[in-house]
Every structure is written in structure tokens, then in C-alpha cells.
Amino acid sequence: MTINRRQFAKLLGAAGAAGTLPTTFAYAQGGAKVVIVGGGPGGATVAHYVKKAAPALDVTLVEASAQYTTCFFSNLYLGGFRTFESLVHTYDGLRSMGIKVVTAMATDVDAAKREVKLSTGASLAYDRLVLSPGIDFIWESVPGYSEEVAKTMPHAYKAGEQTRILRSRLDAMEDGGVVVMVAPPTPYRCPPGPYERMCMIAHHLKTKKPKSKLVVLDPKREIISKGPVFNEAFNGMYKGIIENNLSNDIDSYVVTRIDPKTMEIETKAGKKVKAAVANIIPAMKAGQIAFKAGATEGNWCPVNPGDFSSKKVANVFVLGDASVAGAMPKSGFSANSQAKVVANVIVADLAGKPKFPARYRNTCWSMLGPDNSVKVGANYKPEDLSAFEGFVSKPGEDAQLRKQTFEESLGWYSGIVSDTFAKSA
Amino acid sequence: MSRSRIVVLITSAVAVILSAPSARSDPGLMALGEHLAQECTSCHRKDGSEKGIPPIVGWKVPEFVTTMRFYKTGERTNPAMVSVAKSLDDDQLTALAMYWGSLKRPGRK
Numbered sequence: 025m026t027i028n029r030r031q032f033a034k035l036l037g038a039a040g041a042a043g044t045l046p047t048t049f050a051y052a053q054g055g056a057k058v059v060i061v062g063g064g065p066g067g068a069t070v071a072h073y074v075k076k077a078a079p080a081l082d083v084t085l086v087e088a089s090a091q092y093t094t095c096f097f098s099n100l101y102l103g104g105f106r107t108f109e110s111l112v113h114t115y116d117g118l119r120s121m122g123i124k125v126v127t128a129m130a131t132d133v134d135a136a137k138r139e140v141k142l143s144t145g146a147s148l149a150y151d152r153l154v155l156s157p158g159i160d161f162i163w164e165s166v167p168g169y170s171e172e173v174a175k176t177m178p179h180a181y182k183a184g185e186q187t188r189i190l191r192s193r194l195d196a197m198e199d200g201g202v203v204v205m206v207a208p209p210t211p212y213r214c215p216p217g218p219y220e221r222m223c224m225i226a227h228h229l230k231t232k233k234p235k236s237k238l239v240v241l242d243p244k245r246e247i248i249s250k251g252p253v254f255n256e257a258f259n260g261m262y263k264g265i266i267e268n269n270l271s272n273d274i275d276s277y278v279v280t281r282i283d284p285k286t287m288e289i290e291t292k293a294g295k296k297v298k299a300a301v302a303n304i305i306p307a308m309k310a311g312q313i314a315f316k317a318g319a320t321e322g323n324w325c326p327v328n329p330g331d332f333s334s335k336k337v338a339n340v341f342v343l344g345d346a347s348v349a350g351a352m353p354k355s356g357f358s359a360n361s362q363a364k365v366v367a368n369v370i371v372a373d374l375a376g377k378p379k380f381p382a383r384y385r386n387t388c389w390s391m392l393g394p395d396n397s398v399k400v401g402a403n404y405k406p407e408d409l410s411a412f413e414g415f416v417s418k419p420g421e422d423a424q425l426r427k428q429t430f431e432e433s434l435g436w437y438s439g440i441v442s443d444t445f446a447k448s449a
Numbered sequence: 450m451s452r453s454r455i456v457v458l459i460t461s462a463v464a465v466i467l468s469a470p471s472a473r474s475d476p477g478l479m480a481l482g483e484h485l486a487q488e489c490t491s492c493h494r495k496d497g498s499e500k501g502i503p504p505i506v507g508w509k510v511p512e513f514v515t516t517m518r519f520y521k522t523g524e525r526t527n528p529a530m531v532s533v534a535k536s537l538d539d540d541q542l543t544a545l546a547m548y549w550g551s552l553k554r555p556g557r558k
Contacts, residue, residue: 403536413535415528435501
């Protein structure tokens with residue numbers, strides 16, 4: 025779906041004629057209220073682009089953390105290719121645009137009253153609510169696992185303190201120790217994430233603890249993203265370091281028991297491993313506030329593909345990892361792309377700005393080793409979020425191309441955090 | 450650069466220039482370009498600085514359109530850009546070129 029020059033001129037004309045303005049535009053003059061819950065690449069980008077296009081709108085971003093640590097690139101910190109500080113971003117850029125950034129948990133939504141309740145006891149009224157809460161864990165999907173146990177057997181799948189715990193445990197481990205990763209069932213955040221992490225941990229072991237091993241227990245039957253290039257790395261540069269156990273008809277590597285005291289992990293197939301360091305990534309679901317808002321069906325939030333409005337609650341949008349987004353993966357790039365569509369719909373609706381046809385895109389880079397990265401990407405149709413003109417890196421690519429892809433990934437990181445958090449240089 | 454590639458480049462550039470004059474004064478197209486450019490800034494920095502992905506700020510319209518067409522025809526091969534270029538029609542490419550061309554290139558060292 026495209027818009028040509030003539031159609032666009034018509035569209036501008038229509039928006040300019042007072043009689044045809046959206047009804048909500050009238051009260052928007054006083055500064056209609058947009059509340060956004062979740063300050064990651066979905067929510068922060070919506071805040072940025074709504075405020076930029078319509079400065080008169082009252083935009084509030086609610087986020088539990090005072091600073092945001094990106095999950096994307098956190099594996100590179102585990103591999104020793106990135107500092108922790110380089111993953112942390114402030115909301116100063118968004119604040120300087122006039123966005124109210126509130127450091128609090130959103131604890132409830134009253135859709136009838138159009139009100140969000142915060143952990144501070146305060147309430148925020150909204151005309152449009154955007155939920156971009158990311159993921160929560162289904163702790164009981166791994167018997168014996170809990171938020172408490174995660175302090176010693178980290179998931180490191182929400183970046184921040186958890187990422188630091190996993191890295192410090194890897195650093196402290198003696199050479200010869202076994203690192204065990206429990207991979208999550210689908211659907212989960214960042215499809216290539218566990219495999220990139222396997223490469224980064226394996227690199228850490230190869231260069232610092234060559235007698236050590238990484239054992240992966242995966243409830244899935246196959247590598248679900250960039251399989252051929254990851255397999256090339258597992259069987260090539262990390263041969264003898266990674267033992268990747270994928271489930272099959274005979275053996276199931278679904279974990280049936282973990283013991284944080286003995287660090288033993290047992291699977292349905294009867295495999296028992298004693299971990300020196302354990303990284304347990306449980307099953308996932310939409311962030312808690314999506315359930316409170318009534319925006320979920322099962323574990324995730326159904327949305328209309330054309331604009332990511334909730335199929336369950338009026339005046340509410342859900343985007344990013346929490347949404348059911350067709351073929352779009354749960355990634356920071358996807359959330360950032362969806363956010364721009366949501367922002368455009370909101371400013372068209374509340375401030376009479378021109379509305380453009382939705383366009384969605386994703387690209388994900390993964391690092392395999394030093395100067396060696398791969399990528400996958402596609403465009404997505406707004407009708408059904410099916411992919412078109414997609415691509416993926418191939419095994420056997422030369423070192424020069426892999427180095428270029430790595431350098432490109434650094435450029436992307438710099439670009440997307442600048443775009444998301446309105447950061448300058 | 451091969452001679453045939455130069456011919457293609459010049460032909461494309463002329464085609465763009467011929468089709469561009471009405472576009473230059475079209476505020477609708479510029480607004481479309483600004484909107485579409487939001488997609489570029491998921492990777493390309495808007496301040497035009499180079500951090501691993503080439504800056505696209507301040508390119509001349511024919512240079513921008515021709516480069517994007519090369520991704521469509523296979524003269525340029527970066528798969529991410531091939532994928533992006535193939536999702537854009539000629540009007541959209543011109544709109545993007547006008548918008549990026551209107552931004553000032555940062556000072557070079």
C-alpha cells in the first residue's frame with residue numbers, strides 16, 4: 025500500500041478542512057493526554073514521535089527504572105565486547121522535549137474511567153493509552169525456578185542487574201566448570217537471543233576458560249532464527265565448547281527440576297547436569313500491566329495489524345514484545361517500528377495531523393565472534409503483518425562481509441538508541 | 450566503476466532531475482519524505498554522524514534516488530537496504546530524497 029502525490033495532497037486538504045477533522049481534535053486543543061507505559065524501544069519511541077509531531081499534546085511516559093538498560097547488545101557485554109555502561113540510557117533527551125517521564129510502576133488500568141494507577145499512589149488520566157510493557161516470566165514453567173532463585177541462577181533476559189549477575193558468575197567460575205543454559209519455549213523475546221548468547225558465552229570460555237563447556241537444554245526442536253549460521257558457529261569456531269541439546273521425538277530437554285542448592289538441572293529425557301553457572305530462561309508472557317488492562321488473550325495481547333490498537337480495550341494500543349504481531353519478531357527494532365505507526369495514528373486522531381499508511385520493518389543483528397556478525401530482516405504488510413522482501417545471512421560468508429555486518433550493527437545500535445531516547449551523539 | 454554503470458548512473462540522474470522540478474515545490478511530498486524518514490532513523494543517525502552505518506544527511510536528490518534504485522536493480526547488494534528499497538516506489542524515493550537532501554550535512558573534519 026503506497027500513497028502517491030495526488031492522494032497525499034487530497035489527504036492534506038481533508039485534514040485542513042475544519043468540517044472533516046476527527047471529532048477528538050476539538051478537545052485536543054487543550055492538550056489531550058497520551059499516557060505511555062513502558063520506557064523501552066516501543067514506549068520511548070512513541071513518546072518521542074508523538075511529542076515531536078504534536079508538542080501541544082500532554083505526553084507522559086511511565087517507566088519503573090530511572091535509566092533504561094537495553095536487552096539488545098547485552099549479550100555482547102557477556103562476551104566482553106561491550107561495557108555495561110554502554111547499554112544504559114537516560115530519559116534526559118525525552119524530558120528536554122517536554123515529555124513527562126514518571127519513574128513508577130503502572131499497577132492498574134481503569135479502562136472505563138480511562139485512568140492508569142501508579143505504584144506511587146497517583147493516577148493518570150488518558151485519552152489514549154499505549155502499553156509497551158515488554159515481557160514477564162512464567163516462573164513455574166521451570167519447576168523450582170522463581171524470582172528469588174533468579175538471583176543465583178539468573179535469566180538475564182531483562183537487561184540490568186540480572187545481566188550483571190550472569191557476567192560476574194561467568195567471571196568468577198573456575199576453568200573446567202560447566203555453564204548450563206536453559207532455553208525458552210516459543211514465543212519469546214528476541215528469537216536469535218539465546219543463540220547469540222551461546223556464542224558470546226562460548227567466546228568467553230574459549231578465550232578465558234578453555235577447559236569449560238556450555239551445555240544447552242532446549243525444549244524446542246530446532247534453532248528458530250538464523251539456524252544455518254548459528255550451527256556453523258557452534259560446529260566451527262565453538263566446536264567442543266558448546267553441547268546443544270535440541271529436543272526430538274525420543275529425548276525431551278524440557279527441564280523438570282532445578283535445585284539452586286546443588287545447582288542440579290534435570291530434563292524429561294533424564295539428563296542431569298550439575299552447573300557451575302546456570303542461565304535459566306523460562307517461558308514468557310506479556311508484561312503484568314497488559315493483564316490488568318484487560319488487553320490479553322492467553323499470554324499475549326491481540327492487536328489490529330494496521331495500527332496496533334488493542335482488539336480488547338478501546339483507546340488502548342499495545343506494541344512491542346507484549347503484542348501478537350504476526351510474523352514480526354519480538355525485538356527492539358520491531359517495537360521501534362511499530363511505535364512510529366502508533367505515534368502517527370495518535371497525532372492524527374488527537375491533533376489533526378496527516379495520517380500515513382502504516383509501514384513495518386525489522387532487522388536483527390547477532391554477533392557470533394570477534395568481527396563476525398550476521399543479520400536477518402524483512403518488511404511486514406500492515407494488512408496481516410506477513411513478511412516480504414526478507415533476507416538472512418548465509419553460512420560461508422567471507423570474513424570481510426562478516427566484519428562489515430559487525431560494524432553495521434554498531435551503527436545500528438547508535439542509531440536506534442538515538443532515535444528511541446531522543447539522544448544526541 | 451564500469452562504463453555501463455556510469456551510463457546507468459547518468460541516465461538515472463537525468464531521469465530524476467527531469468521528474469524532480471514539480472516535486473521540489475511540493476510541500477506534500479516533503480511531508481511524506483519527513484514521515485518516511487522515520488524508518489531510516491532506526492539505523493541511520495539523524496545528526497549525520499558516522500558510527501558504523503553511512504550517514505544519509507544532505508545527499509543530493511539524484512544521488513539519493515539513484516543509489517536506492519541500485520539496491521532495487523542489484524547494482525548494490527547490502528541485503529538490508531535491498532529489502533528497504535524494494536518496499537518503496539518512485540514517489541516515496543523522491544520524497545525521501547527531498548527530505549534528506551533538505552538537511553544540512555554536519556561539518557567534516
